[in-house]
Amino acid sequence: MILNNPSRVEIKKILDQAKTIAVVGLSPNPSRTSYIVSESMQRAGYRIIPVNPLADVVLGEKSYASLSDIPGKVDIVNVFRRSEFLEDIANEFMKMECPVFWTQLNVVDENVFNRLSDAGYTVIMDRCVKVEHAILK
Template sequence: MHNPSREKIKKVLDDSKTIAVVGLSPNPDRTSYMVSEAMQRAGYRIIPVNPRADNVLGEKSYATLADIPEPVDIVNVFRRSEFLPELARDFKAIDAPVFWTQLNVVDEAVFDDLTDAGYTVIMDRCIKVEHAILK
């Protein structure tokens, strides 16, 4: 697994406006909330994907990626690695350009499958940290 170069990651962040966050918790003490709140403050539209929440960060939450009624630029995953195969299938169905997993969330087969299918895949990287470094 080889993540894209920092230059490519910067281009992804520059070109993207909407981030669907799978596993976004409504609890402000959770990492998913803190990272998403920071990205929202940086100007990105955050779309929560959490079947147990109605709203997070002032945005309507959706049960699945397929339920989101608008295009998404980045799918940012805050779920454990064992959920990645299923999430990759859901991701392909909405055809967003970028699949991003947070720190310690890795599945080599999913990385290879999505990369081979032409998607940009970034795994085991914090989007907030990358944004802070590259902006």
């Protein structure tokens, strides 16, 4: 499967313009990858909004049970859930006002990629936001 992710130039523009990242599956456990990546992005100046129904607060931010519970604007939805959950997450994503759907390494669903892309969203799959940020800053 070949995903037609945006170019690095486009990804840099996305990261430069974004201020708020909702992180689906953000764990409150500091040893988990989702926490490490999100903490790094928070230190880089992004507001992180945790989406985890089992957590109250992560990284000092109120956690929400779902994307639909988040008040206000989100610039990027970053997904740390397994690929089989992407269809449901994408359905919820499409009901909010957010231009970018991003999934972490090894989180891929070609049908979701194509559906969201065809609907006009920017989709980035199988890329680590922290790595991309480090490469492009």
